[in-house]
Amino acid sequence: MDTLTHALSGALIARLITIRQPVLPAPPSAPAVGRFTAPWDGRAGAPLPWQGVVAGLVAGAFPDIDSVAQLFGDVAYLTHHRGITHSVLLLPLWAFGLAWLLARCFAFTRAQAAGWKSLYAFTFAGLAIHIAGDWITQFGTMLLAPLSDRRFGLGSMFIIDLVFTGMLLAGLLLAALWPRQRWPAALGLAAAVGWVGVATMGQYEAIAVGERQARALGITAAEINVMPRPASPFNWTVSVSDGSRYHMSHVNTRRSEPLKAGADDNFVRRFSAPYEPVATARWQVVPRFGDADTPPWVKQAWEHEAFGFFRWFAQTPALLKVQVSKNGDERCAWFRDLRFEFPGRDEAPFRYGVCLNGDASSAVVYKLEGGQRLPV
Numbered sequence: 221m222d223t224l225t226h227a228l229s230g231a232l233i234a235r236l237i238t239i240r241q242p243v244l245p246a247p248p249s250a251p252a253v254g255r256f257t258a259p260w261d262g263r264a265g266a267p268l269p270w271q272g273v274v275a276g277l278v279a280g281a282f283p284d285i286d287s288v289a290q291l292f293g294d295v296a297y298l299t300h301h302r303g304i305t306h307s308v309l310l311l312p313l314w315a316f317g318l319a320w321l322l323a324r325c326f327a328f329t330r331a332q333a334a335g336w337k338s339l340y341a342f343t344f345a346g347l348a349i350h351i352a353g354d355w356i357t358q359f360g361t362m363l364l365a366p367l368s369d370r371r372f373g374l375g376s377m378f379i380i381d382l383v384f385t386g387m388l389l390a391g392l393l394l395a396a397l398w399p400r401q402r403w404p405a406a407l408g409l410a411a412a413v414g415w416v417g418v419a420t421m422g423q424y425e426a427i428a429v430g431e432r433q434a435r436a437l438g439i440t441a442a443e444i445n446v447m448p449r450p451a452s453p454f455n456w457t458v459s460v461s462d463g464s465r466y467h468m469s470h471v472n473t474r475r476s477e478p479l480k481a482g483a484d485d486n487f488v489r490r491f492s493a494p495y496e497p498v499a500t501a502r503w504q505v506v507p508r509f510g511d512a513d514t515p516p517w518v519k520q521a522w523e524h525e526a527f528g529f530f531r532w533f534a535q536t537p538a539l540l541k542v543q544v545s546k547n548g549d550e551r552c553a554w555f556r557d558l559r560f561e562f563p564g565r566d567e568a569p570f571r572y573g574v575c576l577n578g579d580a581s582s583a584v585v586y587k588l589e590g591g592q593r594l595p596v
Contacts, residue, residue, distance in 0.1 A: 235402075423446055443463070
């Protein structure tokens with residue numbers, strides 16, 4: 221999920237667990253705020269409701285701090301993003317660190333100071349819901365880091381879902397209208413969870429489409445991958461692999477008639493139109509590593525030690541193109557991950573090439589961006 225959605229989910233779950241105490245007369249030591257005295261619930265170190273929500277919001281966004289790995293290059297980003305800051309094993313430690321830091325920050329405000337112990341539940345919940353929000357997408361999350369780099373993912377939600385985000389935002393707005401009630405936050409979270417359930421239903425329907433296609437093609441040991449797409453929980457790219465080729469189709473599992481969209485239609489309709497009814501879906505074949513004419517050194521490039529990071533990361537890798545210099549000294553094979561390619565996307569990310577210089581023992585890895593190759 222995007223960081224904004226994570227922050228909203230953290231704030232909303234914090235709002236759910238916030239206990240709003242009745243305001244009691246403040247002791248003489250209570251800090252003044254303007255002409256008024258700060259609310260006080262009589263418990264030393266207890267957080268104010270807004271402090272709990274802020275703690276949840278900060279914790280909900282915090283794990284994405286690992287995006288700074290991009291500053292050290294693509295390899296660092298792919299191998300560390302959604303790593304230790306998204307680990308369920310390290311979650312208690314991160315929750316303590318954030319609670320302690322926020323307690324120190326709140327001590328500088330003119331409101332009631334909150335101890336780290338009273339903030340811990342909010343930071344723990346915010347971190348936990350962030351990890352869950354990434355787990356339901358397809359990018360993959362290293363839940364067991366640093367003990368394991370295996371990526372886990374339910375894969376039922378597209379990385380950006382405006383309906384899901386809107387439900388979280390609506391819950392927060394309702395909670396602001398009824399500040400002493402918990403039901404608005406509970407309603408917003410329940411709606412968001414229900415939407416994930418709808419997307420998971422679409423996922424199982426897409427898997428069934430892939431299984432039927434595998435039987436029709438006579439592929440007995442098929443590898444089926446279904447990839448969530450924007451605009452609808454029923455828009456999917458279905459991939460059926462026989463080991464050397466992908467049979468792929470963009471389908472909407474609930475559509476009975478094709479959806480037409482023009483240049484003047486809204487972006488939701490334009491993004492959704494390419495996904496066809498299952499009955500009339502068109503299937504294309506994408507070779508995994510090219511056709512019979514592909515030179516054997518392409519496989520050497522794919523298996524090169526320098527390209528290990530992409531072999532580990534890619535779910536549906538495929539050869540993109542082959543380039544050979546005029547004098548033949550440089551031979552480059554470019555690869556992509558079909559998981560990140562869908563109709564309406566101008567240029568997919570995570571396209572990398574391995575260039576063999578002279579012999580297969582030396583290689584340089586590049587990424588393809590904006591038609592330019594950049595060193596990794």
